Amino acid sequence: xxxxxxxxxxxxxxxxxxxxxxxxxxxxxxxxxxxxxxxxxxxxxxxxxxxxxxxxxxxxxxxxxxxxxxxxxxxxxxxxxxxxxxxxxxxxxxxxxxxxxxxxxxxxxxxxxxxxxxxxxxxxxxxxxxxxxxxxxxxxxxxxxxxxxxxxxxxxxxxxxxxxxxxxxxxxxxxxxxxxxxxxxxxxxxxxxxxxxxxxxxxxxxxxxxxxxxxxxxxxxxxxxxxxxxxxxxxxxxxxxxxxxxxxxxxxxxxxxxxxxxxxxxxxxxxxxxxxxxxxxxxxxxxxxxxxxxxxxxxxxxxxxxxxxxxxxxxxxxxxxxxxxxxxxxxxxxxxxxxxxxxxxxxxxxxxxxxxxxxxxxxxxxxxxxxxxxxxxxxxxxxxxxxxxxxxxxxxxxxxxxxxxxxxxxxxxxxxxxxxxxxxxxxxxxxxxxxxxxxxxxxxxxxxxxxxxxxxxxxxxxxxxxxxxxxxxxxxxxxxxxxxxxxxxxxxxxxxxxxxxxxxxxxxxxxxxxxxxxxxxxxxxxxxxxxxxxxxxxxxxxxxxxxxxxxxxxxxxxxxxxxxxxxxxxxxxxxxxxxxxxxxxxxxxxxxxxxxxxxxxxxxxxxxxxxxxxxxxxxxxxxxxxxxxxxxxxxxxxxxxxxxxxxxxxxxxxxxxxxxxxxxxxxxxxxxxxxxxxxxxxxxxxxxxxxxxxxxxxxxxxxxxxxxxxxxxxxxxxxxxxxxxxxxxxxxxxxxxxxxxxxxxxxxxxxxxxxxxxxxxxxxxxxxxxxxxxxxxxxxxxxxxxxxxxxxxxxxxxxxxxxxxxxxxxxxxxxxxxxxxxxxxxxxxxxxxxxxxxxxxxxxxxxxxxxxxxxxxxxxxxxxxxxxxxxxxxx
Numbered sequence: 001x002x003x004x005x006x007x008x009x010x011x012x013x014x015x016x017x018x019x020x021x022x023x024x025x026x027x028x029x030x031x032x033x034x035x036x037x038x039x040x041x042x043x044x045x046x047x048x049x050x051x052x053x054x055x056x057x058x059x060x061x062x063x064x065x066x067x068x069x070x071x072x073x074x075x076x077x078x079x080x081x082x083x084x085x086x087x088x089x090x091x092x093x094x095x096x097x098x099x100x101x102x103x104x105x106x107x108x109x110x111x112x113x114x115x116x117x118x119x120x121x122x123x124x125x126x127x128x129x130x131x132x133x134x135x136x137x138x139x140x141x142x143x144x145x146x147x148x149x150x151x152x153x154x155x156x157x158x159x160x161x162x163x164x165x166x167x168x169x170x171x172x173x174x175x176x177x178x179x180x181x182x183x184x185x186x187x188x189x190x191x192x193x194x195x196x197x198x199x200x201x202x203x204x205x206x207x208x209x210x211x212x213x214x215x216x217x218x219x220x221x222x223x224x225x226x227x228x229x230x231x232x233x234x235x236x237x238x239x240x241x242x243x244x245x246x247x248x249x250x251x252x253x254x255x256x257x258x259x260x261x262x263x264x265x266x267x268x269x270x271x272x273x274x275x276x277x278x279x280x281x282x283x284x285x286x287x288x289x290x291x292x293x294x295x296x297x298x299x300x301x302x303x304x305x306x307x308x309x310x311x312x313x314x315x316x317x318x319x320x321x322x323x324x325x326x327x328x329x330x331x332x333x334x335x336x337x338x339x340x341x342x343x344x345x346x347x348x349x350x351x352x353x354x355x356x357x358x359x360x361x362x363x364x365x366x367x368x369x370x371x372x373x374x375x376x377x378x379x380x381x382x383x384x385x386x387x388x389x390x391x392x393x394x395x396x397x398x399x400x401x402x403x404x405x406x407x408x409x410x411x412x413x414x415x416x417x418x419x420x421x422x423x424x425x426x427x428x429x430x431x432x433x434x435x436x437x438x439x440x441x442x443x444x445x446x447x448x449x450x451x452x453x454x455x456x457x458x459x460x461x462x463x464x465x466x467x468x469x470x471x472x473x474x475x476x477x478x479x480x481x482x483x484x485x486x487x488x489x490x491x492x493x494x495x496x497x498x499x500x501x502x503x504x505x506x507x508x509x510x511x512x513x514x515x516x517x518x519x520x521x522x523x524x525x526x527x528x529x530x531x532x533x534x535x536x537x538x539x540x541x542x543x544x545x546x547x548x549x550x551x552x553x554x555x556x557x558x559x560x561x562x563x564x565x566x567x568x569x570x571x572x573x574x575x576x577x578x579x580x581x582x583x584x585x586x587x588x589x590x591x592x593x594x595x596x597x598x599x600x601x602x603x604x605x606x607x608x609x610x611x612x613x614x615x616x617x618x619x620x621x622x623x624x625x626x627x628x629x630x631x632x633x634x635x636x637x638x639x640x641x642x643x644x645x646x647x648x649x650x651x652x653x654x655x656x657x658x659x660x661x662x663x664x665x666x667x668x669x670x671x672x673x674x675x676x677x678x679x680x681x682x683x684x685x686x687x688x689x690x691x692x693x694x695x696x697x698x699x700x701x702x703x704x705x706x707x708x709x710x711x712x713x714x715x716x717x718x719x720x721x722x723x724x725x726x727x728x729x730x731x732x733x734x735x736x737x738x739x740x741x742x743x744x745x746x747x748x749x750x751x752x753x754x755x756x757x758x759x760x761x762x763x764x765x766x767x768x769x770x771x772x773x774x775x776x777x778x779x780x781x782x783x784x785x786x787x788x789x790x791x792x793x794x795x796x797x798x799x800x801x802x803x804x805x806x807x808x809x810x811x812x813x814x815x816x817x818x819x820x821x822x823x824x825x826x827x828x829x830x831x832x833x834x835x836x837x838x839x840x841x842x843x844x845x846x847x848x849x850x851x852x853x854x855x856x857x858x859x860x861x862x863x864x865x866x867x868x869x870x871x872x873x874x875x
Contacts, residue, residue: 077410084411094383095415098376101763102419105372106459107426108756109365110448113455114427116358118446124342125445126261128200129305131341134164134312135264136302136319139336148299149323151275156326157302163315164304166198170264171300174544175246175281176729177232177271186228187270188246189263190278190300196223196257198305204229206240206255214274222246223255223272225263246271247281264301264342303342315339360825364512364756369459371508371760373466374501375767380412380468381498382774384475391475405472412468413460420460427452470501499807502771505764506808510815510844512760515822516753517840522830523746529831531739532674532682533580534617534707538735540579541704541717543728554701555631555691557724558609561704564720570713573706574612575690578604580676581738582703590686592645593655593664603642604677604685605658607702612687613671615707623652623669631691637669642684656686679742680828749829761851768855771804776859783863793864800863801856808852816841 088095123130136157137148149157151169158167170191177186193214201208204226213221222244224233233239243250251273263270273281306315316339324334384391391404427448543557558575565573578584589600610626613619621640636656643651655664665688673682690702706717718730776783783796823835833840 080407080410081414083407084414087411088415091383094379097766098379098415099419099422101372101375101766102416102463103422103426104759105369106420106423106456106463108368108423108759109459110420110423110427110452110456111430112361112365114430114446114448114452116362117449117451119345119358120343121451122343122445122449124199124264126201126258127342128202132306133199133342134304134306134315134339135342136164136167136304136315137338137340138323139338148301151300153323153326153330154300154302157319157322160322161304161315161318163307163310163318165307165310166194167302167304168192168195168198169275169300169302170195171275173281174729175271175273176248178245186232189270189272190275191272193274195272199303200305201261202258204256204258205237206253208255209274214276216276216279218274218276220246220249220251220277220280221254221274222251223257224253225257225270225272226259226261228270229256246273246277249277249280251277264303312339364753367508367512368756368760369463370466371505371763373463374504374508375763375770376415376463377467377471378498378501378505378767378770380471381474381501382770384408384471401476404476408472408475409464409468412472413464416460416464416468417457419463420456423459424448424453424456427456498771498774499804502767502804503807503811503814505760505767506811506848507815507818509757509760509764510812510848511818511822512753512757513844513847514816514819514840515826516750516757517843518823518826518830518833518835518837519750519753521833521837521840522826523743523750525833526679526746526831527743529675529679531580531676531679532618532672533676534615535735535739537709538615538705538707539714540582540733540735540738541706541714541721542731542733543701543704543721544731557701558690560724561721562609564724565706565717568716568720570706570716571708571710572611572615573704574615575609575702575704576612577607577690577702578677579703579705580616581679581735581742585677588658588686590656590658593657604683606677606685606687607690608687609690609702612705615705616674616676618674618676619672621670621672622650623667625669626687626689630689633689634663634665635668635689636665637671637687638667639671639682639685639687640673641682642686643670645684658686680831746829761847765851765855768804768808768852769858771807772800772856772859773862775800775804776863796863797860800860808848812845812848819844 123133127133148171149169154167154169158169161167168191170189173188173190175186175188191209191214193209193211196203196208203223206223209221209223212218224239229235229239237256239253240256241253243252245251257272263272304315306312316337319337319339323337327334430446562573562575578586586605587602588605590603590605591597591600608626610628610630613625623637625637626635638651638656645651646654651667651670654667656667657664671687675682677683677685704717704721706713710716714732717732721728721730779799783799786795786799819841820835823830827835830837
């Protein structure tokens with residue numbers, strides 16, 4: 001009883017002491033809270049008083065608060081970048097492979113963009129404030145191309161224009177400089193005296209043309225391009241003030257242009273002459289005088305500098321009104337006027353062929369970048385496997401998923417930025433490669449500039465998103481607990497991402513390899529293609545005149561040279577406007593007699609003299625060929641493809657109408673189909689006699705074809721032409737050499753496609769190697785269990801290969817579908833090879849199979865050598 005009472009007393013005393021201690025603690029916390037509230041109230045009152053006294057202090061506080069928020073963010077980005085650099089430095093193998101793949105892919109893209117920028121973005125080099133310099137041209141709807149103005153129309157525009165502060169005119173021509181022999185010529189430009197002043201071209205030595213030096217009776221002067229000065233005059237500055245002979249005429253050199261100015265057509269070796277010298281260079285040609293005086297004669301090219309405050313749109317509106325007013329007064333139909341920049345590709349020069357080539361190249365470069373990004377993405381996935389525990393620790397310590405994704409993206413951006421820097425360095429290669437291949441500089445600016453740097457930065461951002469975002473989201477999507485255990489199933493659960501990237505690489509490789517294979521097959525087919533005409537012992541003589549003839553004088557030249565060739569007993573010869581394997585083609589509208597004008601179709605037209613078909617060995621199928629009496633008649637010969645437009649009867653005796661409002665022209669002969677117009681598909685062709693009402697040669701002499709086995713025939717032909725016109729130059733090329741050059745040009749596209757395809761295949765092989773290695777690493781324990789239970793090596797190999805076989809098969813299927821689509825674009829370059837050519841597609845299957853075997857060899861070998869005991873302990 002007493003003991004129980006004592007225990008209660010002790011319990012009561014202990015409770016009193018605990019209650020007292022608790023009351024003291026509560027009173028202490030209460031006092032502290034009161035003090036804190038008083039301090040907060042005092043701080044609030046002080047803050048309100050301070051805000052009332054000085055609003056500027058509040059503004060400063062906001063700016064300080066913003067700075068306090070920005071600087072920690074920048075410091076965080078700096079930490080991410082530093083960590084990314086250290087992380088990449090710790091894994092040199094991964095970093096090296098990724099940079100090589102990205103550097104080459106981005107380098108190819110930036111190199112292509114450098115060329116594209118030089119063609120279509122950058123203005124004429126060497127011109128002051130080039131962005132305000134414009135070209136003015138007219139649009140010819142018949143041939144869907146731009147052309148220039150008559151000289152009187154230019155003078156009217158120059159005197160009336162207010163939106164363009166100074167119009168200039170220029171015209172290319174060829175001249176004989178000093179003692180150049182027959183067959184040699186130098187490029188020249190006829191320009192107005194204000195040309196270099198308006199464009200703001202800097203002179204290396206001497207002066208520009210002075211006002212009045214382009215008027216008749218002024219002193220004969222010239223300015224040399226920098227390249228011509230270096231190559232023909234040894235860079236001697238003393239040439240300024242001396243005389244040189246141009247077409248035998250003494251001309252005083254007054255200046256040397258700066259190195260960076262190459263003129264409207266690029267940095268060729270040229271001499272610049274005032275328009276006053278045009279009739280002096282061709283004193284016996286009345287056309288030269290008519291060109292400067294007649295509104296009917298064309299053409300000079302026109303450029304100018306926008307006036308202060310004027311826009312291109314305003315200048316174009318003004319030029320349209322002024323041109324319409326002039327042409328109405330001269331009785332000439334009005335046409336559309338275009339005011340554009342001075343880029344190399346503009347207006348008519350941006351032909352559909354160039355646009356198509358640039359488009360195909362852009363797609364090819366994009367595919368190369370895509371396969372590179374897919375490969376680097378696979379490498380990042382493999383790298384993420386080793387970082388599962390690290391990511392799990394950071395997540396468990398409170399880091400948000402977005403924060404970790406930002407870190408991983410920063411690592412990817414650093415990688416892409418370094419690869420882009422390597423790519424921009426590769427962008428300096430195009431001008432070097434061009435000079436090595438052609439021995440000349442490009443006719444436009446190829447130096448990397450801000451456009452190229454900006455494009456490289458854009459590629460870095462796009463590439464980073466393409467190869468780093470999916471792996472970053474993938475790596476942070478697992479469970480934190482599993483990540484801390486470093487369980488391989490964390491990433492294995494989303495393994496399809498890795499196989500998807502592999503399928504992308506395989507598909508792109510198949511598209512590029514199939515395209516390359518089809519192009520190679522096309523070149524091989526073209527090398528044995530029967531052109532339908534004789535190539536051996538046939539040569540082409542190109543007659544180059546210092547300046548243009550009028551059509552009547554061209555006909556006279558043809559007649560005189562024909563008489564000389566017959567007197568010299570040249571075996572077979574003929575004149576033709578667009579010779580086989582040449583650069584020219586002439587398309588005109590044509591309809592059958594009896595059809596309405598809305599049935600007008602575009603067709604190839606060839607002007608020729610008698611003997612053309614005999615020279616080329618083209619057989620006459622029906623009717624007759626041309627003779628001398630047909631020179632002034634409207635008759636036509638058609639090929640078999642053209643004759644098929646009359647399926648129910650013969651084309652002989654029928655008539656066609658060329659151009660709108662034309663007269664019927666009778667068909668007198670049909671010849672066998674041949675590739676005289678194009679080495680691609682044979683199209684309908686009209687052959688017309690020189691001297692008829694339809695002439696497509698204009699003011700340029702036609703080409704001379706002659707067939708002979710006599711080695712001295714070339715000298716004979718050149719001598720005859722020179723006797724007819726002492727200022728003419730003759731360049732003779734064997735037809736066989738032209739065919740070889742054409743085949744060599746065809747080989748460039750397959751070569752480039754093969755190089756890109758080989759790069760794609762190499763990257764895809766590395767990607768397959770990474771995937772197979774990943775499979776072996778992830779399934780090591782499973783392989784060990786299988787081997788412990790008696791699985792054979794073949795079973796293990798089947799497990800490893802089957803894991804990615806679906807991805808490879810899917811890539812092949814999608815790739816072949818893409819290849820079929822690409823083959824339709826390339827159809828015009830296949831020269832008889834089917835877009836579904838089984839050899840090309842079969843070769844790609846074989847190549848991809850070999851690549852897959854090569855990529856799987858090392859991982860499979862490692863898998864079959866796994867020790868079951870060690871594999872069962874593998875973590």
